[in-house]
Amino acid sequence: MRLDATASGVFPIAPTPFHPDGQLDEASIDTLIERYFAAGANGVTVLGIMGEAPKLEPDEAVRVARRFIRGFGELPVIVGVSAPGFAAMRSLSNAVMEIGAAGVMIAPLPSLRTDEQIIGYYRQAVDAIGPDTPFVVQDYPLTLTVQMAPSVIREIVQEHANCVMLKHEDWPGLEKISTLRKFQREGALKPISILTGNGGLFLDFEMERGADGAMTGYAFPEMLADVVKLQKDGKRNAAHDLFDAHLPLLRYEHQQGVGLAVRKYVLMKRGFIASDVQRKPGAVLSEVARKEVDFLLGRLAAHDIRARVG
DSSP: OOOOTTOOEEOOBOOOOBOTTSOBOHHHHHHHHHHHHHHTOSOEEESSTTTTGGGSOHHHHHHHHHHHHHHHTTSOEEEEOOOSSHHHHHHHHHHHHHTTOSEEEEOOOTTOOSHHHHHHHHHHHHHHHOTTSOEEEEEOHHHHOOOOOHHHHHHHHHHOTTEEEEEEOOSSOHHHHHHHHHHHHTTSSOOOEEEEOGGGTTHHHHHHHTOOEEOOOOSOHHHHHHHHHHHHTTOHHHHHHHHHHHHHHHHHHTOTTTHHHHHHHHHHHTTSSSOOOOOSSOOOOOHHHHHHHHHHHHHHHTTOGGGOOO
């Protein structure tokens, strides 16, 4: 299937599992797929920042994408194709679309500073991937240092028919969602799917501002799916109650530098992946940090039995 502006729900950002020796763990990809299905995922995104994509060889990136595409069947798989140069972006985009990806995700280069540079970059990116490949704009200024105003996002979306989704990760960013939806109501912006990231830290209110769902890698995708559904069903208090119970772990996981290590550790404890190893260079949790995460999991289990792990 091809990604379009009606996409909604939860698209987990998948980690790339590795064996302790740093080799790809494809069996854990299969386990991840099973657990994401059980969690209620509506699709998945691979080879994002959390997927350690820059550490993969080109053929490994295609192997990872192919495994997820085969496993997800009729559900959409978005593949991150961000790269320093357009040749690599073109090559990976063509390869994954050929094997059944639903679309690709493109982040702006950190060196972009002006509105004109950002808009121009996405024009060149579309030249690289082709006008028929659906794509997602990743707006993540905290990590990428690129500030995209709502008007800039609007221009990119309006100019490119194949721009069908925004991965919204600005912080603070609630007003940006409201502004984009206001553009739509006024007829100044075509329909676009908005899925939010930032570890899920603001998902409770992002849904109320008009987001269609979540695209992030929090180690409890079931919680993300539940909050999205509860908000869509108008069960606001229940959504916030569940979200609040997870907030201490969300906060801990969102630490710069060790966030992926925390996520992989929790996913390993929950049986999603066999090892929490990151391919080098990568952070390693100290024993003290592991005990802190275990403590948070124990406290969370009092409110959500899915946090009961060995």
